[in-house]
Amino acid sequence: MNPNERLKDLTPFVYAARNGSFAAAATQLNLTPSAIGKRVARLEQRLGTRLFERTTRHLALTDAGQAYYETCIRVLDDLADAQAVLASHTQTPMGRLRIDLPASFGRLVVMPLLIAFSQRHPYLRPHVTFTDRFVDLLEEGVDVAVRIGGVTHRPPAIGSRYLGTEQLIFCAAPSYLARQGEPVSVDRLGEHDCVVYGKHDGAVSPWSATSREGRREPVAVPYRMVLGDSEAQVAALEAGAGIAQMATWLVKDSLRTGRLQHILTGEVADGLPLHLVWPTSRRLTPKIDLLLQALAEQLSIL
Numbered sequence: 001m002n003p004n005e006r007l008k009d010l011t012p013f014v015y016a017a018r019n020g021s022f023a024a025a026a027t028q029l030n031l032t033p034s035a036i037g038k039r040v041a042r043l044e045q046r047l048g049t050r051l052f053e054r055t056t057r058h059l060a061l062t063d064a065g066q067a068y069y070e071t072c073i074r075v076l077d078d079l080a081d082a083q084a085v086l087a088s089h090t091q092t093p094m095g096r097l098r099i100d101l102p103a104s105f106g107r108l109v110v111m112p113l114l115i116a117f118s119q120r121h122p123y124l125r126p127h128v129t130f131t132d133r134f135v136d137l138l139e140e141g142v143d144v145a146v147r148i149g150g151v152t153h154r155p156p157a158i159g160s161r162y163l164g165t166e167q168l169i170f171c172a173a174p175s176y177l178a179r180q181g182e183p184v185s186v187d188r189l190g191e192h193d194c195v196v197y198g199k200h201d202g203a204v205s206p207w208s209a210t211s212r213e214g215r216r217e218p219v220a221v222p223y224r225m226v227l228g229d230s231e232a233q234v235a236a237l238e239a240g241a242g243i244a245q246m247a248t249w250l251v252k253d254s255l256r257t258g259r260l261q262h263i264l265t266g267e268v269a270d271g272l273p274l275h276l277v278w279p280t281s282r283r284l285t286p287k288i289d290l291l292l293q294a295l296a297e298q299l300s301i302l
Contacts, residue, residue: 009043010072012036013051017069020059074141093287094123100137100145103130104230109249110146113298117291124287137279144278144291146299159280161292163299166247166271168208170264171255175240182263183243186219193224193242195233207245208269216269234260247271274299 012035015025022033022040029036044051051065061069077096101110107130118126129135137145137158148166172182176193183189186209197205204226206218224242227233230250237244237251238259254260276295278288 009039012039093121096125098143099128100135100142106130147275149272161276163274165273168269168271171260172243173240194221195225195242195244196223198226
């Protein structure tokens, strides 16, 4: 089928889904309700699935229709953005910008940068999500993502830029150190209350230290508390719950204000790498280029 014919069927479907009515869609598109119904029926026939549950009074999307509607909205938004850029004959960034961030790092570090970026570019419409799970950029329509951790098995359709590696330090609250004392070496951490990060599957992230030969080695410690959220770890440390090895970006404010204290200062370890990732097909648009440049320049806290 001609691509133009596909678009002709797509628009009536989106308007009908948005309004919950063939009649309302017909009014907005200057067509008859019958014409809207025929185009939706043709679309359903081509897709081989029902998109709407129809009654005399109500028009509702099926599960398949809802999924298809969300895809159509992304496609139409991308088309609108492309047309706006071409029509303006400028490099003005505009339109929807879908960004995905790691939860804690995104809230504490990246969001202030994105707010300033969006204020400099008022025609952008950022849509920001926060998650620590793996996000398929192409499947979920993400323009730019920040990832903490390795970028393995990256397909050719995904671009990436290495920004640095987080630094890990040991820290505790002054109240805890006054009560339990400060460990004189990593070997003595087992005598203290250790607060570690744990995943939903029960795995506990090991700490890292320098061996006598100068190599970085994992350190397994008996733990007093396991928490599955980094910000919860900081809160527990500030409350005097124990000692933890934390990324510097996560505790810098706590250290600056004295709520936490850097201990074992000779033990600074490399943590996880930080990357920007994006679909290479979208790199040519001004909004993507400018955002990648801004984040690459400003994410220098590691």
